[in-house]
Amino acid sequence: MELLRRWIVARLRRRVRELFRHLYLRQVEHLQPWQQRRATIPLVLYCSHNGWSDVALAIVLSYGPLHLPSLFLVTPHQLEHFAILRYCRAVALQWDSAEEFELQLPALLRRIHPSSVLWVFATGEYLSTGATETLLGCAQLVQQLKHPVAMAPVVWHYRLLQEEPACYIWFGTPERFEPPNGALGPLVQHCSRRLQELYERQQLELYTAPPAGAYQRYRL
Numbered sequence: 001m002e003l004l005r006r007w008i009v010a011r012l013r014r015r016v017r018e019l020f021r022h023l024y025l026r027q028v029e030h031l032q033p034w035q036q037r038r039a040t041i042p043l044v045l046y047c048s049h050n051g052w053s054d055v056a057l058a059i060v061l062s063y064g065p066l067h068l069p070s071l072f073l074v075t076p077h078q079l080e081h082f083a084i085l086r087y088c089r090a091v092a093l094q095w096d097s098a099e100e101f102e103l104q105l106p107a108l109l110r111r112i113h114p115s116s117v118l119w120v121f122a123t124g125e126y127l128s129t130g131a132t133e134t135l136l137g138c139a140q141l142v143q144q145l146k147h148p149v150a151m152a153p154v155v156w157h158y159r160l161l162q163e164e165p166a167c168y169i170w171f172g173t174p175e176r177f178e179p180p181n182g183a184l185g186p187l188v189q190h191c192s193r194r195l196q197e198l199y200e201r202q203q204l205e206l207y208t209a210p211p212a213g214a215y216q217r218y219r220l
Contacts, residue, residue: 012056020165024215042116047154049121070117095137139184150174153195
């Protein structure tokens with residue numbers, strides 16, 4: 001199984017490199033407790049979503065330079081088209097069906113430990129950020145974990161038409177949340193707002209000039 005996983009990751013890396021060679025990451029230091037396996041609570045990374053390459057790149061990063069014990073929460077549609085991703089710890093969840101989602105949760109909860117990192121990719125109409133169904137699913141997941149969890153927004157930006165195509169990823173600051181006792185709306189709205197604000201900050205900076213040294217450069 002490990003040999004198969006390595007082959008899949010190498011194949012995904014080649015596919016991603018066909019789009020861009022350079023990768024710029026910002027505030028990776030937020031991930032250190034999970035990279036070093038000394039975290040005491042799981043981390044949920046709720047991400048803006050542009051396409052299939054987001055999931056592929058998250059897998060390449062987790063098994064490569066970031067060394068994260070990750071699970072990748074995707075839609076059944078995504079896993080149907082990229083079935084091999086299940087061998088890299090991709091899990092299909094029916095975000096838009098409350099009944100199906102509740103049935104799928106127990107199996108997912110059994111796979112989560114204190115150092116787990118869960119990548120969640122939003123789907124939606126407005127620039128694919130702040131999707132209600134996905135963030136509501138995140139809130140339900142936090143509620144069912146029965147213990148604290150850290151949550152952080154992550155935004156992605158691709159520049160594929162420039163001379164050296166590149167991807168920019170900004171990791172927001174993790175926040176600790178206790179499982180909600182009542183309505184999930186406040187947590188959903190808070191996460192949606194953080195994701196949107198970070199996305200807008202990234203867009204503004206990239207179209208003007210990012211602060212010197214803000215992003216660390218990686219080569220795929």
